[in-house]
Amino acid sequence: MMVWVNGVETPAWKGETVASVLLRVPDAGRTSPVSGNPRLPYCQMGVCFECLAIVDGIASTQGCLVPLRPGMRIESQRGPRRIFR
């Protein structure tokens, strides 16, 4: 199956989660809203929240709890949320 990671079409396999894609696609992880340092998924079981990503337009989605679906759009969550764009 194919998913979109930051606009790039990326192959993925059944059983994979959004968090697994964040780990293997270069520079796909989030950055901390405090220091801006890069982070990658840490626990894979829903307790660390390091895998937060924008999934099909919904921000702060826990990537490790979301299985991939064909055509899914995953965007990196970078820094703090902006209220005004």
Added chain:
Amino acid sequence: MNYDVAIVGAGPAGMSAAIRLSVLGASVVVIDEQPSPGGQIWRGIERNGDSPIFPVLGADYQKGQALTVAFRASKAEYLPSTQVWQIEDDWALFLTTDGKARRISARAVLLANGAQERPVPFAGWTLPGVMTVGAAQILLKSGGMLPEGRVWIAGAGPLPLLYATQLLNLGGRISGYLDTSISPRLATLARLPRAWRDVAGLVKGIGWLRDLRRNGTMVRGFTDLRAEGDKKLEHVTWEAAGRRHRVEADILLVHEGVVPRIHETLALDCAHDWNDEQGYLAPKLDRWGETSRERLFVAGDAGGIGGWTAAIVSGEIAALGIAGRLGVASDIDLSRRQARLDQRRARALALRPFLDALYPPPRSKIADDVTVCRCEEVTAGAIRAAARRSPADPSAVKAATRCGMGPCQGRQCGYSVQALLAEVHNMPVGDVRFFHIRPPLKPVTLGEIASLENAEDPS
């Protein structure tokens, strides 16, 4: 929807409770965050049956198939990929599935939400390239993903040994193993006679250690583990025999045991006990698994770490307890004896006192420069400074530093804050309380709340 029983978690405890309660005629709903049943221990069990990794995952994993099949065949309603973000008295549960929220009600609730790995902060643990052993094993179970490059493992307990063995059997490589366990003391060995009732379990552990020594560097008796690198892990360093050692590393996997998930029982103001030997809080339970709140039960590792075999039994015991409370079964004591539940539980827990003594949680002082709160990036030094200016209360530290206010809501920093407060105020850790856990239990969007129908009980 109204149910007799709402079960949170579809691991060994939740599934076995659901099966028994369904047989007894109760209407049961099982809510689980994961897309398929099995919990963390049997993650991906339904999909992995014909996978080449299935034989390598071992007998304990394979045993999950039978229970999962029985669970699917039961009358229990199953809600996968669903988060419980709020539980209210008597009992209302607020859930979100696929971005849509709803409210259900139940006469009794069973929390079977398991454990999480104990967070142990060290320098550099937020760097990409550092993750937990449990996380690596989940990646293996849910897609056959193996770590590549120079892989180091640091920690103690049965899980790193099991994972290392699985990795080696699949052709993976481990550059080295930093063993943080202490050498067994006399007190530990004194626990052995009871443990020897589970000879198979013990022999398994020894076998894992032998495999590991044959493959890669084994490091013991070190201090001050650090992960270093610019934007990602590049080196692992440690102090041993008076000098600093430094190796190149791409992946560092860490593990220091598991602790119960307590956010739900804390939020519901259940009474908890401090387990000083293992350094965790667990809800106080009666002999049926009922908490200090009537018709709120806990089973499995969420009630204290016991492993999956004990979790199955405690799920069955809680099912009987709930059935008794709700009046759907009579003579639950007789059922308990007939199913030999207490004997089965004693056997399942035989090795636990030995393991608990062999693998105590790390108690070394956290250096001031180490990030303790991953979300808000608060260091141990900042927490100590706040602790010195306040009473021994995590709320004061939280207000002063934002520690525990990020998305994980203290799941990663809670115990460390407790330990730092105890250190500064020179008191036992168990006398410092945990953060106040407030709703919601998981992040929820305003859109989800707006999508909620029947927020108030219509009946």
